[in-house]
Amino acid sequence: MRVVLADDERMVRTALRVILDAEPDLEVVGEASTGAEAVPVVRELRPDVVLMDVRMPEIDGIRATEQILATLDEPPRIVVVTTFENDSYVYDALRAGAAGFLLKRAAAEELVQAVRLVARSDSLLFPAAVRSLAAEHGSRRTAAPPPWAARLTEREAEVLRLMATGLTNAEIAGRMGVGPATAKTHVASVLAKTGARDRTQAVIAAYESGFVSPR
DSSP: OOEEEEOOHHHHHHHHHHHHSSSSTTTEEESSHHHHHHHHHHHHHSSSEEEEEOOOOOOOHHHHHHHHHHHHHSSEEEEEEEEEEOOOOOOHHHHOOEEEETTTOOHHHHHHHHHHHHTTOSOSSSSSHHHHHHHHHHHHOOOOOOHHHHHHHHHHHHHHHHTTTOOOHHHHHHTOOOHHHHHHHHHHHHHHHHHHSHHHHHHHHHHTTTTTOOO
């Protein structure tokens, strides 16, 4: 898996590179020190995963994430990296399309696992933390349910609720008593009907619409 690092601190980029390049299936192929640098670097190198600092000069990680996702037909998975987990910037980055977030104080094992997990797109990265962010920074609208809610079948609605808890496809299959292929099909249908790019975006939409409560 090819990885690009975007962080304005050289020491952080160096530490991340050392950890990731030590893994046989991971390779850091490029770096950027600002959000403005990150966008063309990602366009040129086409990595599988980008570790994006959420607070950078010129263009922050939120805007860089938006630009990357808007201009590439097959964009990479983006994980925002932050010092503070309960940060409105992190939630805005998730809403902008980031697949998850990682704390800078995370252990090396957590970093490696996070990169592999988002590349596989099989489950939600740190679901409890995403739920907490949604509760703290998400909208408090009391409007009618979104149009996509009525299009979900009963099974798909159940799948979305299970996705919000962070279950993998295999775990969803076990909970519902169906085969893994059936669970994967249900997840794909949920993403299509909610208009979500990935699991994180579907869960954010579920929280913000009130379909699932983050509390």
